[in-house]
Amino acid sequence: MEYETPLFFRVMQYADEADRDVVDMVSGNPDWEPPTALRAGLREYADRDPDAFQYPASEGLLELREEIAARRRVDVEQVIVTNGAGEANYLAMARALERDRGDEILLTDPVYPYYPGKTTMLGGTQRYVATDESGQLEPAAVREAASQETAAIVVNSPNNPTGAVYPESTMAALVDVAEAYDAILVSDEVYDHYDLSGRFTSALGFDSDHRIVTNAFSKSMAITGFRVGYAIFPPGLVADAKRRHMLVNVAGSRPAQTAVLHALRETGPDYYDRNRKLLADRVDTFTDALEAAGADYTEPQGSFYVMARFENFPGTLENTFRLVDEAGVAGMPGNAFGDSRTDWLRFALVTPRLEAAADRLAAYFE
Amino acid sequence: MEYETPLFFRVMQYADEADRDVVDMVSGNPDWEPPTALRAGLREYADRDPDAFQYPASEGLLELREEIAARRRVDVEQVIVTNGAGEANYLAMARALERDRGDEILLTDPVYPYYPGKTTMLGGTQRYVATDESGQLEPAAVREAASQETAAIVVNSPNNPTGAVYPESTMAALVDVAEAYDAILVSDEVYDHYDLSGRFTSALGFDSDHRIVTNAFSKSMAITGFRVGYAIFPPGLVADAKRRHMLVNVAGSRPAQTAVLHALRETGPDYYDRNRKLLADRVDTFTDALEAAGADYTEPQGSFYVMARFENFPGTLENTFRLVDEAGVAGMPGNAFGDSRTDWLRFALVTPRLEAAADRLAAYFE
The missing domain is CATH 3.40.640.10 (Type I PLP-dependent aspartate aminotransferase-like (Major domain))
Known part of the structure; x- marks a missing residue:
C-alpha cells in the first residue's frame, strides 16, 4: 500500500514473459483511437517554427x-x-x-x-x-x-x-x-x-x-x-x-x-459517447462471463474496471500469476488496492480481446 | 533569490507590452532549427497505433x-x-x-x-x-x-x-x-x-x-x-x-x-557543430558591440549568455525596464542571479536579431 514496488509493472512483466498468449487486463490504457483532431494537431505542430518548440x-x-x-x-x-x-x-x-x-x-x-x-x-x-x-x-x-x-x-x-x-x-x-x-x-x-x-x-x-x-x-x-x-x-x-x-x-x-x-x-460529443458505449458493452460481456463462471463481481457505474471474486481463489499475486499461466488472462491482485479487497482481482476492460478473456475465465472457473 | 516571482516572466511581459520594437534577450530559448529528424520523428509518431499513445x-x-x-x-x-x-x-x-x-x-x-x-x-x-x-x-x-x-x-x-x-x-x-x-x-x-x-x-x-x-x-x-x-x-x-x-x-x-x-x-555531429559555431559568432558580434559601448563584459566559454556592466547603469529591474524602453533591448537584471552581480545585466544570445541589439546597445551607451 506504500507503493514500494509498482505491482502493475511486475504483473505486466510476468504476462509479457509468459510462454502462452495472455490477454492484458492489467492497467488502464485505453485501446481505442484518440480523437482524429489529436493526430492532426500533432502533425501540424511538427511543422511549426522553432519558437513553437x-x-x-x-x-x-x-x-x-x-x-x-x-x-x-x-x-x-x-x-x-x-x-x-x-x-x-x-x-x-x-x-x-x-x-x-x-x-x-x-x-x-x-x-x-x-x-x-x-x-x-x-x-x-x-x-x-x-x-x-x-x-x-x-x-x-x-x-x-x-x-x-x-x-x-x-x-x-x-x-x-x-x-x-x-x-x-x-x-x-x-x-x-x-x-x-x-x-x-x-x-x-x-x-x-x-x-x-x-x-x-x-x-x-x-x-x-x-x-x-x-x-x-x-x-x-x-x-x-x-x-x-x-x-x-x-x-x-x-x-x-x-x-x-x-x-x-x-x-x-x-x-x-x-x-x-x-x-x-x-472533437464533438460523438467521440466521447462512442467510447463510453463501447465500455458499457464490454461491462455487459465481461460480467456475463463472470456470472457464467459463478464469480462475485462489481457492476461498475463508471471507470474501466470490474472486480471479481472467484471461489477458493483469493486475489493474491500468486493467483494473479497462476491466472496468467493457466487461463491466459492478466489482472491485478486485489491486495494492491488495500486490505479490504484481498479476495478480489481487478480487470481493466481496455482490450479489444475482451471476449476472449471472458471466455477463458468462464472456461477456467466453471 | 528564493524564486518568489519568476523575474523572467516579468521582464518578458514588460518587453511584450512596450510601445516600441524590442529585441528579446531575456530567456534561453534557442531560435535555431531543431534537428530535421526531430520533426520527422514527431510526424511518424502522430500516425502510430493507439498503443503507442x-x-x-x-x-x-x-x-x-x-x-x-x-x-x-x-x-x-x-x-x-x-x-x-x-x-x-x-x-x-x-x-x-x-x-x-x-x-x-x-x-x-x-x-x-x-x-x-x-x-x-x-x-x-x-x-x-x-x-x-x-x-x-x-x-x-x-x-x-x-x-x-x-x-x-x-x-x-x-x-x-x-x-x-x-x-x-x-x-x-x-x-x-x-x-x-x-x-x-x-x-x-x-x-x-x-x-x-x-x-x-x-x-x-x-x-x-x-x-x-x-x-x-x-x-x-x-x-x-x-x-x-x-x-x-x-x-x-x-x-x-x-x-x-x-x-x-x-x-x-x-x-x-x-x-x-x-x-x-x-542526427550527426554537423547539427551540433553548426549551432555551436553560430553561438561563437554571436559572442564575437555582441562582445565587439559591448567593447564599442565601453562596457565591461564576460567572454563566455560556453552556454548562451554574456553579462555586461555599463557605467552608472546598475543591473536593477528598473534599469532593465529602462533599457527596454530607451534602447529596445531586453536583458535580465543581474540581481536575479545573486548578490554578486547586481551591477550587471545578462543577455541571452538566442535571437536572430543579435546584430540589431548589439548596434542599439552600442548607440545607447556610447
Missing part, C-alpha cells in the same frame, strides 16, 4: 487553460495544466499538507495505490475509511474519521478500482466535512467521461475554498502517454501550487499540450 | 534510456528520463536531502535561480560560494564552505549566467569534496553541447557514488518546450529517485520522448 508558459498554454476554464466555468487563473493527473494530485496533496492544518490524509479502502505513495513521499500519514462492498463511501464514516489532524480527503469518482460513482449527496457531504475541519477535498475526476450511471457529480458543482479538482485528458482522449492533465485550485491556494509546479517541472510538454488543445476544440 | 515506462522509453546510457557509458539502470533538466535537478536535490546527511545545499553566487528555489521547496537551506569575476569556482572555497551539514553541491558548467566552463581540475576537486563530506555533487550539464572553450569536463568522467549528472535535450536540440531531460544516478541512489519520479509525474510525455529518440539516432 520552446517553453510554454509554466502553468500551461494560455489557450488550453482558457478552454479548460470555459468548460469547467472557473477563472482561468485557477487552472494549472499538469503532467497528467498524477502531477495534479501531487500538487493538490502537497498544497493541502503545506497549509499546516494537520498531516493526515483521509483515503478510501480500497484505494488507488498512488495516493498512499504520494502521502508518504510528502511527509503525511494515511488514514483509511472503508467503502461498502459496492465501493460507495459513507459520508458519516468520513466525518467520523476526520479530525483537526486532517489535511485532505482524497477521493476518486468514477472510482478506480471499484467502479463506484458517488452521488451528489456524497460529494456535497465531503465538501462539508472538508470545510468543517479546515481540510481540503481533493477530487480526482479523471474518469468523468466514463460515467455509465448518469449520476456523476463533479466537486466543482459546490462552491468552496476547500476543494481542489484534478483531471486529465489521458483517459478521455485515450492518451495516457501524453501526460496532459490539470488541477483547479481555489483562488487562495493556486499561487503556491503554481510555484511548486514550476520548481518541479518548469512546464509540461508543449507538443502534447498543443495536440490536446486542438483535439479539445475540434 | 499510452504510458511509456515510468523511467523513460527503454530505447531512449539505452541510447543515453551507451553515449554516456553508464548502466541503463542508472538513467531516468525526466521532464527536462528542471525535474532532473529536482530529483537529484531531493535525493541528496533524503539521505539525511545534512540539509545544506552549496550553491554558487551568481546562481541559476531555480536552484535556491528548489532548495527551499525541499526543506533545505542555501549556502553560497562566490565565484571569481569570470565565474570560475575555486575548489578551496567550496571545501571551506563544506561541512557535515552539506547535503549537496550543485554546479552548472557551462554556466548560466556567467558562461564559465569549469576545468577538469575543478570537477575532480568538487567530486573529492562531495566524497569527503559524504555529500552529493549535482552537476547540471545542460549546456554541454555549447562548450566554446574545448575544455568542458563532465562529472561522469570521475567514478564516484557521490555525484549525480543532470542534462536535457532542451538546449542541444533547441526544444526547451518538449521537456525531455535525464539524470544519471549512482546505482545505490537511483531506486528512490525512480520512485519519486513515478509518484510525482508517473512518466514523461511520450510524443516528446519518441521524437527525441529518433533525433538522437539520426
